[in-house]
Amino acid sequence: MKIGITCYPTYGGSGVVATELGKTLAMKGHEVHFISYAMPTRLSSYIGNIFYHEVEMYKYPVFDYPLYSIALTSKMVEVVKFHDLDLIHAHYAIPHASSAYMAREILKTEKKNSKNIKIITTLHGTDITLVGLEPSFLPTMRFSIEQSDGVTAVSKYLKDKTISNYQIEKDIEVIYNFIDTEKYKRKKMTECSAFKKNLVKPGNKVLVHTSNFRPVKRVDDVIKIFSKVRESVPSNLLLIGDGPERSACERLCRELGLTDYVKFMGKQESLVEILSLADLFLMPSQSESFGLSALEAMSCEVPVISSSVGGLPELNLHGETGYIAEIGDVDRMAKYAVELLSNEKKYKLFANAARERAEYFNEEKIVSVYEKFYEKTLGR
Numbered sequence: 001m002k003i004g005i006t007c008y009p010t011y012g013g014s015g016v017v018a019t020e021l022g023k024t025l026a027m028k029g030h031e032v033h034f035i036s037y038a039m040p041t042r043l044s045s046y047i048g049n050i051f052y053h054e055v056e057m058y059k060y061p062v063f064d065y066p067l068y069s070i071a072l073t074s075k076m077v078e079v080v081k082f083h084d085l086d087l088i089h090a091h092y093a094i095p096h097a098s099s100a101y102m103a104r105e106i107l108k109t110e111k112k113n114s115k116n117i118k119i120i121t122t123l124h125g126t127d128i129t130l131v132g133l134e135p136s137f138l139p140t141m142r143f144s145i146e147q148s149d150g151v152t153a154v155s156k157y158l159k160d161k162t163i164s165n166y167q168i169e170k171d172i173e174v175i176y177n178f179i180d181t182e183k184y185k186r187k188k189m190t191e192c193s194a195f196k197k198n199l200v201k202p203g204n205k206v207l208v209h210t211s212n213f214r215p216v217k218r219v220d221d222v223i224k225i226f227s228k229v230r231e232s233v234p235s236n237l238l239l240i241g242d243g244p245e246r247s248a249c250e251r252l253c254r255e256l257g258l259t260d261y262v263k264f265m266g267k268q269e270s271l272v273e274i275l276s277l278a279d280l281f282l283m284p285s286q287s288e289s290f291g292l293s294a295l296e297a298m299s300c301e302v303p304v305i306s307s308s309v310g311g312l313p314e315l316n317l318h319g320e321t322g323y324i325a326e327i328g329d330v331d332r333m334a335k336y337a338v339e340l341l342s343n344e345k346k347y348k349l350f351a352n353a354a355r356e357r358a359e360y361f362n363e364e365k366i367v368s369v370y371e372k373f374y375e376k377t378l379g380r
């Protein structure tokens with residue numbers, strides 16, 4: 001198949017899922033064309049069959065606001081025509097699904113273009129639960145989702161939320177996030193000793209959180225949980241990622257007297273090495289449609305303490321791969337953390353179960369589900 005993929009190239013899980021999907025499809029022999037305003041970050045090395053098309057933005061003094069969705073539409077039209085694409089897969093509905101819809105309609109009017117391009121939209125999270133509900137986006141969002149030839153959501157929760165929030169009657173297929181379980185595999189301690197020496201006091205337990213530090217991630221709760229855990233378990237907290245809440249979180253650490261025990265590591269390439277040091281992963285989010293970073297941790301045998309929101313209970317099985325608690329229930333999350341960190345036998349069971357659960361979301365399996373969904377949408 002010849003597949004166009006549009007995604008946000010720099011931030012967040014939707015771009016990661018889109019890029020890893022494209023890479024795997026290309027390795028399976030499909031031709032994949034990424035269309036975006038910048039090269040997706042995970043697309044760093046050369047892979048045959050992958051092409052990148054940058055959306056050029058025309059600047060003109062009258063345009064106070066950049067007209068990205070129009071420029072994206074035109075680029076989609078160009079790429080579909082010149083590379084004879086079968087479908088466009090839009091990741092994160094705003095504005096990608098609307099641009100794809102418009103591109104398809106433009107192509108229909110062109111006589112020479114006999115191919116009937118199909119549009120698939122994957123809903124990832126805040127495109128549905130937060131941003132899409134803004135009155136300035138809602139009608140366009142609903143229309144673009146309805147008009148897609150195929151729609152997928154990354155959890156059952158998100159599917160239900162889309163149907164109830166937007167009164168959408170369209171069939172939505174749940175296709176979960178996936179993980180390369182060979183790459184995300186716990187490394188031996190000898191392979192990460194340099195990290196351990198620099199980051200963790202010998203004998204301490206290690207709690208980890210990775211995110212884009214947006215308010216929805218509740219990183220302040222991560223710090224509050226850690227503060228309570230430290231009262232009974234000698235431990236360190238590693239915070240990976242960066243974003244708008246980071247400064248406030250650094251302040252909170254100073255106020256709570258935790259600066260010697262918490263490391264703000266910023267964005268990191270060596271995630272697997274760091275996760276291989278971890279004993280627990282914390283994800284107390286306000287909203288989370290799936291929780292890709294928790295899956296990455298689980299694949300490295302790290303149990304997860306998370307909130308019970310969104311799609312998290314579909315990933316993190318309470319009492320098996322970790323624990324879930326109500327949003328903001330810092331005390332309960334800390335209690336669960338201490339319980340696991342203090343019971344070696346129970347901890348081992350949870351760590352093994354976390355890895356086993358991650359294997360359920362194996363990349364090969366889930367990418368094949370996407371492939372089948374493409375074929376179904378193309379009527380093959």
Ligand code: GMT
Binds near residue numbers: 012290
């Ligand atoms: O986090 C977001 O605001 C949007 C989105 C993104 O682009 O990072 O993240 C969502 O998509 C991921 C991949 O499908 C999911 O694993 C995340 O749970 C989801 N984030 C939220 O729902 C907050």
